[in-house]
Amino acid sequence: MVSERLRTSYARERLAEFAERCRVRGLAVTPQRLAIIEALLNSTDHPRAERIFDEVRQRHPHISLATVHRTLETLCRIGEARKVTALHDSARYDGNLKPHHHVICVRCRRIRDVEISGFGRVLQQAGGLEGFEPLGWSLEVQALCQACQKKAPGARPRVTRRRAT
Amino acid sequence: MVSERLRTSYARERLAEFAERCRVRGLAVTPQRLAIIEALLNSTDHPRAERIFDEVRQRHPHISLATVHRTLETLCRIGEARKVTALHDSARYDGNLKPHHHVICVRCRRIRDVEISGFGRVLQQAGGLEGFEPLGWSLEVQALCQACQKKAPGARPRVTRRRAT
DNA sequence: TATCAGATGATAATAATTATCACCTGATAC
DNA sequence: GTATCAGGTGATAATTATTATCATCTGATA
Numbered sequence: 216m217v218s219e220r221l222r223t224s225y226a227r228e229r230l231a232e233f234a235e236r237c238r239v240r241g242l243a244v245t246p247q248r249l250a251i252i253e254a255l256l257n258s259t260d261h262p263r264a265e266r267i268f269d270e271v272r273q274r275h276p277h278i279s280l281a282t283v284h285r286t287l288e289t290l291c292r293i294g295e296a297r298k299v300t301a302l303h304d305s306a307r308y309d310g311n312l313k314p315h316h317h318v319i320c321v322r323c324r325r326i327r328d329v330e331i332s333g334f335g336r337v338l339q340q341a342g343g344l345e346g347f348e349p350l351g352w353s354l355e356v357q358a359l360c361q362a363c364q365k366k367a368p369g370a371r372p373r374v375t376r377r378r379a380t
Numbered sequence: 381m382v383s384e385r386l387r388t389s390y391a392r393e394r395l396a397e398f399a400e401r402c403r404v405r406g407l408a409v410t411p412q413r414l415a416i417i418e419a420l421l422n423s424t425d426h427p428r429a430e431r432i433f434d435e436v437r438q439r440h441p442h443i444s445l446a447t448v449h450r451t452l453e454t455l456c457r458i459g460e461a462r463k464v465t466a467l468h469d470s471a472r473y474d475g476n477l478k479p480h481h482h483v484i485c486v487r488c489r490r491i492r493d494v495e496i497s498g499f500g501r502v503l504q505q506a507g508g509l510e511g512f513e514p515l516g517w518s519l520e521v522q523a524l525c526q527a528c529q530k531k532a533p534g535a536r537p538r539v540t541r542r543r544a545t
Numbered sequence: 546t547a548t549c550a551g552a553t554g555a556t557a558a559t560a561a562t563t564a565t566c567a568c569c570t571g572a573t574a575c
Numbered sequence: 576g577t578a579t580c581a582g583g584t585g586a587t588a589a590t591t592a593t594t595a596t597c598a599t600c601t602g603a604t605a
Binding site for chain 1: 390391394417420421423424425426427428429430432452455456459460461462463464465467468469470471472473474475476477478482483485486490491492493494509510511512513514515516517518519520521522523524525526529
Binding site: 241242243245247248277278279280281282285286304305306 | 550551552553554555556560561562
């Protein structure tokens with residue numbers, strides 16, 4: 216059922232453990248979930264839901280796009296994937312042009328500026344960005360703000376969230 | 381017309397220069413643009429378009445939400461503001477759980493992983509995150525990928541963009 | 546194999562953003 | 576100061592990504 220054409224040993228290991236991890240969490244191991252995690256592990260370019268959908272549909276023609284969205288969010292929730300775009304749901308703007316960084320509350324999506332120095336040096340040592348020409352950089356610290364720390368840890372926010380505006 | 385109740389000297393300076401910067405760029409200095417940049421400079425929390433709209437509407441009741449969206453994008457384009465959420469338009473997922481960082485092409489939105497070490501140390505020295513409890517962090521390097529470097533620098537992508545999926 | 550909580554597919558609803566277009570107005574030349 | 580007009584705006588429709596809803600299906604367990 217499951218393809219063995221995973222690109223890297225990391226991906227193979229992750230897929231091998233996946234069923235067990237679902238069971239531990241009380242999640243059913245469905246063909247859809249297997250196909251989606253496999254497509255994600257096979258990708259190197261941070262796909263969006265629709266591209267995973269296109270990929271998976273080749274072998275599961277009946278899969279629904281809604282399932283792909285749902286499953287990707289589930290994978291993030293159980294720690295099997297991460298969303299690169301923590302704040303993708305609406306554009307957030309900043310009038311401060313001075314270089315600075317951001318702490319983001321992963322629950323309520325509050326953002327705060329932070330001044331952290333020393334990054335330029337670290338980045339210079341980094342070397343190859345594979346042809347990408349850097350224009351700027353900023354660190355995103357995922358965090359819980361004070362208010363959200365006090366809430367029950369398990370109480371996930373509703374999918375339609377009360378969020379920072 | 382323009383309020384002088386800007387919070388910081390930085391904001392006051394920026395607003396004072398704003399009209400001149402528009403002229404240099406051949407953009408009209410409209411009351412709407414002034415009100416929007418003022419609201420943005422007065423904010424400390426990276427608002428979205430709708431909150432700027434609410435703010436500005438108190439003194440310009442006839443302003444349209446579309447104008448706020450348009451103007452915020454214009455401000456980013458001319459370098460008077462920046463979008464904190466470079467990739468907000470659709471969620472992007474990553475199956476790689478190992479700590480790593482991202483280079484993002486600001487034009488075509490391609491994302492690539494980068495390994496950069498030494499950040500933990502810098503972050504530890506950073507000290508106060510104002511009560512935020514860090515869970516993780518990743519550096520976002522804004523860049524131009526090789527393909528996009530070759531395109532004409534002025535040729536902005538269409539608003540409905542051909543983008544990485 | 547029967548049971549059933551949870552998963553899925555189909556589709557409607559929502560929310561953010563962008564497109565369209567008639568009308569308006571800041572900037573410039575006179 | 577007024578005429579001109581390119582570009583800006585407001586109103587609204589359209590688009591796009593995502594989430595909600597709900598009837599049906601199915602993986603896990605007894």
